[in-house]
Amino acid sequence: MRKFAIAGIAALAIAGTTAVYAQHRWFHDHMAHMRMSPEDRAAMADAKIAAVHAGLKLNADQEKLWPPVESAVRDLVKIRIDRAKAREAAAAAAKADDQQKPDPVTRLRTRADNMAASAAALKKIADAADPLYKTLDDGQKRRLAMLTHRGHHGGEGWRERFQHGRFGGDRDHDRDRGQDPERL
Template identity: 65%
Template structure:
């Protein structure tokens, strides 16, 4: 009886965690595809900066080191918001990406250069403050900036995008293992596994 109870609890835990995981990803997908207006973007930046600042609970000496960090983060956020607003305002045929692939590479390189410069400014501004943080403050900083924004690197959205792509690839692989693609059609090679 005890083994049955342990097995039942394990089965419920596994099933429950899968349901929670699926629910989270549905919500994350919805949020990722939601278009924010410029005011919303600015409000979220303000809220995130305020949350990090409040969560760090800086002492008086550390507080003096905060303004350059905040200014550098705001500059980086403005760069990203301006790019997002430009994409949002572009019409279907009004893309800011040139047709020429070499020109697109140059534009991407310029964008990456601007991002690199902005991230380096954050690093330069944050370094003196970071060196004064105690272990608790560093732990809170890591949690407050995990996979998001300039403290956690630009990899936040990229990480979630890649995680989503990997999930989709895994789902497709499992669908093929179970006898075909999601649409019930044949696999790419024309047959079924």
């Protein structure tokens, strides 16, 4: 009787695990068809930039400092969207030509180039945002943190949003975690 009970519990555990895996797999496959287009990414970036701008409720003097910040943010968004387009085009070409994936050294160089471009764009944002940030009151700083999720999840604000695709961003970090690098 005891062996029968153990076998039954083991069968239930295996069946439950299989059901959860199947559900996860269905969700992943279903969501893969819902990737954002470049136009969707640009529209989402526009909306999020507008939300940050509106949420800050800048005064007239601060408003004069906003255009360089927005321009720098848009430059980074463009870099990330262009990078996503290039990855998608390369993936489509690789499927059509049945090409091999690039070797590890080529991937490393590409990643380094991407990181250098992102670093330069992030520095440009920091340089543009510094004068504005120095004029923000505590309420505006708190709203900025909330709008960019800096304080919410322990992230790094603008960079975190871009990196995780929440500003039309890029998922370079997923390559290191074994996830699909072609996904944005």
